[in-house]
Amino acid sequence: MRKYLHLLVIILIFLTGCLKDNNQYVTKFVPIGVPQGNETKYELDLKMDSEGLFKINAKINIKNTSQEEWNSLVFYFIPNMFTNKNSANVTSTSTVDIKSVNVNNRNINYSLKEDNLSISLREKLKPNDTVKVNISYSLTLPEEGFRFTKYGSNYHLAQWYPMVPTYRNGWNKEIYQFKGESYHTPFSDFELTYEVPSGYTVVTSSGDDPFPSENHKKISINKAKELFVAILKKPLMEEYVSGDLSIRIFSSNKNKEQVKNILKIAREATKYFEENIGDYPHNQLDIVIEGVGMEYPGIITIGAIEGSHPLGLKQLEQMVVHEIAHQWFYGVVSNDPFHDPWIDEGITNMATSIFLYRDKTPADLQKMRDTFSKYPLPVDLSLNEYGKRYNTYVYGKASAMLESTLIDIKGEDGPIKFLSTYYSLYSYKEVNTKEILRFMKYYLKLKDNSAFDKWVSNKYLNYK
Numbered sequence: 001m002r003k004y005l006h007l008l009v010i011i012l013i014f015l016t017g018c019l020k021d022n023n024q025y026v027t028k029f030v031p032i033g034v035p036q037g038n039e040t041k042y043e044l045d046l047k048m049d050s051e052g053l054f055k056i057n058a059k060i061n062i063k064n065t066s067q068e069e070w071n072s073l074v075f076y077f078i079p080n081m082f083t084n085k086n087s088a089n090v091t092s093t094s095t096v097d098i099k100s101v102n103v104n105n106r107n108i109n110y111s112l113k114e115d116n117l118s119i120s121l122r123e124k125l126k127p128n129d130t131v132k133v134n135i136s137y138s139l140t141l142p143e144e145g146f147r148f149t150k151y152g153s154n155y156h157l158a159q160w161y162p163m164v165p166t167y168r169n170g171w172n173k174e175i176y177q178f179k180g181e182s183y184h185t186p187f188s189d190f191e192l193t194y195e196v197p198s199g200y201t202v203v204t205s206s207g208d209d210p211f212p213s214e215n216h217k218k219i220s221i222n223k224a225k226e227l228f229v230a231i232l233k234k235p236l237m238e239e240y241v242s243g244d245l246s247i248r249i250f251s252s253n254k255n256k257e258q259v260k261n262i263l264k265i266a267r268e269a270t271k272y273f274e275e276n277i278g279d280y281p282h283n284q285l286d287i288v289i290e291g292v293g294m295e296y297p298g299i300i301t302i303g304a305i306e307g308s309h310p311l312g313l314k315q316l317e318q319m320v321v322h323e324i325a326h327q328w329f330y331g332v333v334s335n336d337p338f339h340d341p342w343i344d345e346g347i348t349n350m351a352t353s354i355f356l357y358r359d360k361t362p363a364d365l366q367k368m369r370d371t372f373s374k375y376p377l378p379v380d381l382s383l384n385e386y387g388k389r390y391n392t393y394v395y396g397k398a399s400a401m402l403e404s405t406l407i408d409i410k411g412e413d414g415p416i417k418f419l420s421t422y423y424s425l426y427s428y429k430e431v432n433t434k435e436i437l438r439f440m441k442y443y444l445k446l447k448d449n450s451a452f453d454k455w456v457s458n459k460y461l462n463y464k
Contacts, residue, residue: 029442033429034336036186037167039063044161046194048231052140052150058161060133066167070125073103073133074171075162076183077117081176082142086114091143099136115176117162135162146178147301151290153233154252156301158294159183159226166336166430174338180383180390181337187428189222196231203230203250205297207284211237211248221297223428225334228296230288240267244283251289258313262287262302265317269324272355276416278423281332285324293319295326318356325351328423334430341390342379343436346398347419353399354416369404372397378457380433401455409444409451418443433460 043059064070080086082094101110103119111118125131141150147158163185165173176182194202195216203209205227206219221227235250238259247266249259266287274280282298291301300323302316311319325348335343379398386393406414421443437452437460444451449461
């Protein structure tokens, strides 16, 4: 979700046979999600021509659910980061051409700087009022972009539409980073109408993507963090169906053994997480073997870690499990990945290792705890505060310290029971560091914050 640092950082313990936590004590706890600040519905129209030019019309209805009046609207417009003006180390840049922007059917001026698309409103938008925005534009995709990219004749449309940030005391939008996730969006509803040339398969976050693909179709998905679209030239597809769930793998090669193994591990991981954490939130899970490891609602891509060469089969299997776990922790339980990246990455790494490393011993955990205790920074800093040690802290130390804390207090089955309870309480809510520590303190029946003092910032340890 993301940038997976494959199991350099996850050696953890699991006790087989553990089930969901039925602790009646926890039923008295009242979770407090971070307010999104808006409710957004997207109606997206996407047309692709034979040369790879995309024409897009985005109708976006935004309801102000904050307590403040708005003077402006702000969007992430990430495709602009890959143009010749802003690009960073891409083989060929993208093009972006905004044709028109209107608000409530009136043309309006806008500014676009890097990934920041800003619109000044002529009239203030009061709480509980709704504004309708229509943005028409065209674009092409870069080669070797960062998720938003083209691989030969295949197109990965990640963060390709104007994305509405969360809102609290102003628009919660940070400068785009070419690492991690520097964008944060609320749960939203999407309708997408697409039209692509013949010979292409369209795979999206929706569970309504047939194979072979239709060249023109309308799909929808509700309560999703974002909408990903892959447009693939004559891919190979393998499918496994169990009840209402379809798991599909799309690839461009004929390595049947690789596909077979990835499908097997995906089936096992999805079943395990459903049985021990909670229901998978979609009726379809698509796996695209191409690009970097990354999660999106209902779909993941696998192939390489950011900045590395393609992975071997074992590493791919590990990556699959990690990105699948993100369907629960990111896809349903949300957090701000710029300000609190440790939450979903640390929890997802913990879930991954619980599934993959059930035979590890307490000595293994102690060894890893000793390793990460040498790293002095807390795990809860923002994305841009770790430099080159981002993965070490956000994936490694966060996962290790979270796991060891739960095991120390709750025993060997503490981590999986924690995940189940956490998921059930915070489904479709946003969690920040203060809130997850508040829950952990209650869940673990802690009288003070000493269990966190070796891995969490002092600013979070001073509250009662």
